[in-house]
Amino acid sequence: MKQPSKKSALSQSNSIPSPVNVSNSAAEKIKLLRKKKQDHSEILDRLLQGSQTALGQAITLVESNNPTHQEQASAIIEGAIASAGKSIRIGITGVPGVGKSTFIESFGSHLLKLGKKVAVLAVDPSSSISKGSILGDKTRMENLVKEEMAFIRPSPSGYSLGGVARKTRESILLCEAAGFDVILIETVGVGQSETTVHSMCDFFLLLKLAGAGDELQGIKRGIMEMADAIVINKADGDNIKAANTAKLDFKRALHLYPPKESSWTPEVLLSSALYNEGIPEIWNLIRSFEKKIRENGYFEENRKQQSKFWLLQSINEQLKQSFYQNPEIKTALNEQLQAIFDKKTSPFIAAKQLLEKYSKL
């Protein structure tokens, strides 16, 4: 525990009594503040030493809505950020039933054997409704959960996709500062969540199944286009032939897309996560990807662009939030809406008046 420096203006000499204008409650507040500062700097210290407990505590602060917790979270991130950024961030998506949990379990275990520290995060805005459909039930990753070098964290619940995204992105930084080499970010195809995950990872992996002839159906065009690799999972037993056919189909489909900014050509691989087959090949592919984009400069450039995107995204969201959550604006907005419906004003004039009102609050 750090002691306040004796040079601090807040430190009290023993020989001189407290001046009468320092009330007891003020003194209490200062003490509390000092304690909080110690708390979060202690969490930061332990986090930087690789403590998973501290990492968990820090992420809990990030996920909290309490303003004090948010301040502490910011302080921890500010202290951690210089040590962050050194992992490879891998986004993993696929429809329910494709075997994401089994895949992550198998892939993660392989990485652990190679001496990597693996963190698994989730972006699942539906988890607030379904109470954690991804990673919520950690027993689905029985083996990974027992490993000391693995850190598994479900999607924060009770937030919109924007909120989940922000909190997940801050959690990535914290995991990295805690020394995790590989960050796996899992998502399901709920609304815009894939795009969100794509905008926070280096490598985007799409898990697929070989199905009854409908391999290319039901894929949102945009998702295929974002993939750096398509992995056809459950390629085992009677499924191998179908998986090989699907592989060819996907290869052909991928050719239809324009070349990627990263100059990377997406590949199609097979895996059987259940039998741990095809897993080392996927990791090798990701390593060649990383090598290539580090050499051609895309790695750094992409991360810069992602950071810029998140800065602007965050500003835009908070601008809207401050406006729409203001109680006076809420009332005025309803009044203006009624005036529009009553043909007394136009949407644009109403908007102008609301913004004028807002600027004077």
Add this chain to the structure above:
Amino acid sequence: MKQPSKKSALSQSNSIPSPVNVSNSAAEKIKLLRKKKQDHSEILDRLLQGSQTALGQAITLVESNNPTHQEQASAIIEGAIASAGKSIRIGITGVPGVGKSTFIESFGSHLLKLGKKVAVLAVDPSSSISKGSILGDKTRMENLVKEEMAFIRPSPSGYSLGGVARKTRESILLCEAAGFDVILIETVGVGQSETTVHSMCDFFLLLKLAGAGDELQGIKRGIMEMADAIVINKADGDNIKAANTAKLDFKRALHLYPPKESSWTPEVLLSSALYNEGIPEIWNLIRSFEKKIRENGYFEENRKQQSKFWLLQSINEQLKQSFYQNPEIKTALNEQLQAIFDKKTSPFIAAKQLLEKYSKL
């Protein structure tokens, strides 16, 4: 020209000399202000009487970036809005070459013969680059342009899609207040422009061509889904057979979409705008559409939802604009971005600090 009322605080009695603290320049300003007020209330009066010149002047004020013009525009819209909203708003889209101008010429002439007043507006955010690709060359609608009951206005240039949309939507209100019964809003498939037009019209018409077997290709899925009718144009001469085949194909394709909120089942029609064939049938279809949605309440409900959408859209845009165009924020944003790139802060902390700075400006 209206004279200021004698009861006005601004009127001067002849018997009492001006007090010395009213400077000449202040008096000039008051006179100017009074004149401007007369100007725009005169424009409003003439517009409400159906003057196309006044309508043109009012739209020019709407399209101006000059703050005084914008104020005058707002005053005119406020005065006009109670008389607006009585037209049917028809969005028309289709790829270049499909014959939009010829179609609008033919369709518009038909409506004029039925005694309608027809306004044609365009939403074409590319016009600022290509200097008015839609409607810019009014000679493309030779006959319509000569008609007294037709008003044709190209897309405002020099704006983003958001700006074009706002100005077009205000122009719709002004056209309606000037007594136009049918508003045709033309657009090409540039980026989001179809979605934008869809959000400001009652009926959305997609023009198509019967092509060499690729009728269903190259259609953005979302556009087909928005259409209330698909019209296969240039269904004449050798093209009739192909047009009939295309009609069946489109009918089949439309069945794949979920039912519309309006309970309207989209239809596929044939036309030859060049030979004025199929045009009355299209107008009859739109009339049955209007009858149906007025009866089931969708007409009013949809317009309300559209107004609400434009109110929120307009607020969000202006919130961002005020923030990002602030010179101090511009500088601070660049500094924060650099700090992010230098790993001294995170996007979210940077956003928070920028917003705090902004709130204190």
